[in-house]
Amino acid sequence: MADFTIPTVDLSPFFEDPGDQSRQKKADDAIEIIREACSHYGFFQVVNHGVPEDLMRRALELSRAFFECSYEDKLKCRPYPGAPLPAGYSKQPDNSPDKNEYLLMFPPGSSLNIYPDYPPELREVLEQVFTYMAKTGMLLEDILNECLGLPKNFLRGYNADRSWDFMVALRYFEATEHENNGISEHEDSNCITFVFQDEVGGLEVRKNGVWIPLVPKKGHLVVNIGDVIRVLTNNKFKSATHRVVRSKGQFRHSYAFFYNLQGDKVVEPLPQFTSDIGELPKYRGFLYKEYQQLRLRNKTHPPSRPEDVIHITHYAIPTAL
Ligand SMILES: O=C(O)CCC(=O)C(=O)O
Numbered sequence: 001m002a003d004f005t006i007p008t009v010d011l012s013p014f015f016e017d018p019g020d021q022s023r024q025k026k027a028d029d030a031i032e033i034i035r036e037a038c039s040h041y042g043f044f045q046v047v048n049h050g051v052p053e054d055l056m057r058r059a060l061e062l063s064r065a066f067f068e069c070s071y072e073d074k075l076k077c078r079p080y081p082g083a084p085l086p087a088g089y090s091k092q093p094d095n096s097p098d099k100n101e102y103l104l105m106f107p108p109g110s111s112l113n114i115y116p117d118y119p120p121e122l123r124e125v126l127e128q129v130f131t132y133m134a135k136t137g138m139l140l141e142d143i144l145n146e147c148l149g150l151p152k153n154f155l156r157g158y159n160a161d162r163s164w165d166f167m168v169a170l171r172y173f174e175a176t177e178h179e180n181n182g183i184s185e186h187e188d189s190n191c192i193t194f195v196f197q198d199e200v201g202g203l204e205v206r207k208n209g210v211w212i213p214l215v216p217k218k219g220h221l222v223v224n225i226g227d228v229i230r231v232l233t234n235n236k237f238k239s240a241t242h243r244v245v246r247s248k249g250q251f252r253h254s255y256a257f258f259y260n261l262q263g264d265k266v267v268e269p270l271p272q273f274t275s276d277i278g279e280l281p282k283y284r285g286f287l288y289k290e291y292q293q294l295r296l297r298n299k300t301h302p303p304s305r306p307e308d309v310i311h312i313t314h315y316a317i318p319t320a321l
């Protein structure tokens with residue numbers, strides 16, 4: 001029988017004294033669940049992750065208030081031309097199958113950030129959420145490092161520059177009589193993504209070929225593994241396939257934090273998952289910023305044929321897959 005469960009992992013052992021024996025057992029159990037989830041489908045949920053629940057709730061209230069402003073007002077913080085990603089407010093192009101609008105930011109202090117004036121508390125709350133999420137990202141990266149049996153701090157060293165991380169507050173429009181696509185099925189291009197959402201629901205992940213709804217739970221963060229980890233591990237860890245469906249009569253709000261990679265880094269399968277174990281690389285190496293640009297183009301100039309949408313398979317070595 002199909003298994004529709006999505007593991008929830010308690011991260012509290014990773015905040016406790018490392019010398020404690022019972023802490024070690026709980027941490028080992030968590031690592032085992034994460035390893036299993038990442039090896040098969042690339043997603044799970046976490047609790048006790050360090051991001052305060054009240055702050056997440058407040059962030060959702062404030063982004064809702066922002067999105068309720070008029071389109072003209074929201075356009076006051078539209079992106080500067082030429083930024084690597086559109087920081088500020090954007091709405092998906094009318095010809096996009098994705099039906100949502102979003103507010104994107106880089107790390108607090110980035111000169112690219114454009115914040116709305118209303119509601120006045122939004123900026124500070126966004127910056128706080130960002131700071132907490134980046135810490136959770138570092139913790140999860142260390143945990144993945146351990147799950148993969150890589151040398152201590154390997155991923156930390158490879159991905160030491162936090163300036164390309166970004167966060168998006170999203171609002172999905174109500175479904176119509178005829179269609180309900182919020183974001184078409186995709187894998188995230190980055191390293192690790194964290195999502196929290198309001199009570200409406202709509203995020204779905206594909207596990208063993210079946211779409212499973214992520215029922216919103218207070219204080220939970222959904223974790224998706226992205227394509228960078230998939231390529232580094234030569235497919236040992238999967239990037240999560242997910243989508244968002246819209247609800248009739250309700251807008252949906254969520255936040256997605258993209259723990260990312262600096263654009264000049266080369267992404268290619270690591271020797272630990274190729275030559276060291278006698279396996280061929282399944283991807284050719286590429287500069288991360290090239291891939292991020294191609295993925296952005298999917299959004300700004302949505303191809304009319306779904307088969308023209310760029311995925312990580314763009315870099316796949318055909319004979320090795
Ligand atoms: O809104 C969500 O729940 C997920 C968003 C997402 O998948 C994305 O922005 O890549």
Ligand SMILES: [Fe+2]
Pocket residue numbers: 186187188193242
């Ligand atoms: Fe996504």
